[in-house]
Amino acid sequence: MSLQINTPYAPIEKINWVGLAEKEIELYIKREDLSHPFISGNKWRKLKFHLLHAETQEKNLLVTFGGAYSNHLLATAAAGAKYGFQTFGFVRGEKVENLVLKMCAVFGMQLAFVSRENYQQKDALFTSHFGSNPHALFIPEGGAGDLGELGVAELLAEKYFQENFTDIICSVGTGSTLRGLLMGIQTQQLNCKAHGIVVLKGAEKMEELFQDYPSSAYALHHQFHGGGYAKANKDLIAFIHYFASQTGILLDQVYEGKMMLGILALIEQDYFKPKSKILAFHNGGIIGLTGIL
């Protein structure tokens, strides 16, 4: 048996937005959100090598971690079902019900709610529940780590990146997607800068995560968290509605709405030079929108 994981459909589209032409900026969006309805975007990319690793290690149970609205838990549940693995998710905090967790259960994931305190001790949780099961595989929260970054990096080997975007941008939660993009830029020797729109408040220490890359290779933008992680103010919600009505593209309120608002603000402030060709990564997360509409 050999696991066959095909590259998903995730086209690049041009965004026609008022004011871009006047600034001589071209803005494109990589529709990673279209790759799968429930294994969307970077979560698919970050899981790919974990799944291949699971197969070579003869694991049949994927054990992972996430919050109650975790796109990663849902992605793992759906990917597990698709590729023939059982799945188990530790959920942070007291028991709640929502559409994300219900969909996890539909895909056969077993869920266990754990206190915020215990949630911090992920190795201990894994060992106490699965220490005696040689077929259980620990997958870090968010699909992070070297295997996750490799899956993101691989994306930049696709041929259209050779036509040179000057800047590529993603939202930043744990930062592993941005690290993957940086790895891809380096291995493919692309001549472009990576930007991260940080969605957490007070995450200035995040810079330390990227110290192994030259500081000219990337920029972290900390001014667009909009009040903090998963906080969605009226302006953001109004923007998400307006953007959808103008482009047909839905953005979630936790990550990509903030990213797009940030990109348009940076363009407005002349942060990017005229003739810049910018590519934004849309990593999905749309099911979380159901929590606020």
Ligand SMILES: *Cc1c(COP(=O)(O)O)cnc(C)c1O
């Ligand atoms: C998980 C996620 C992110 C954040 O990715 P990190 O690698 O944790 O920085 C961004 N957008 C969406 C839609 C996500 O689900």
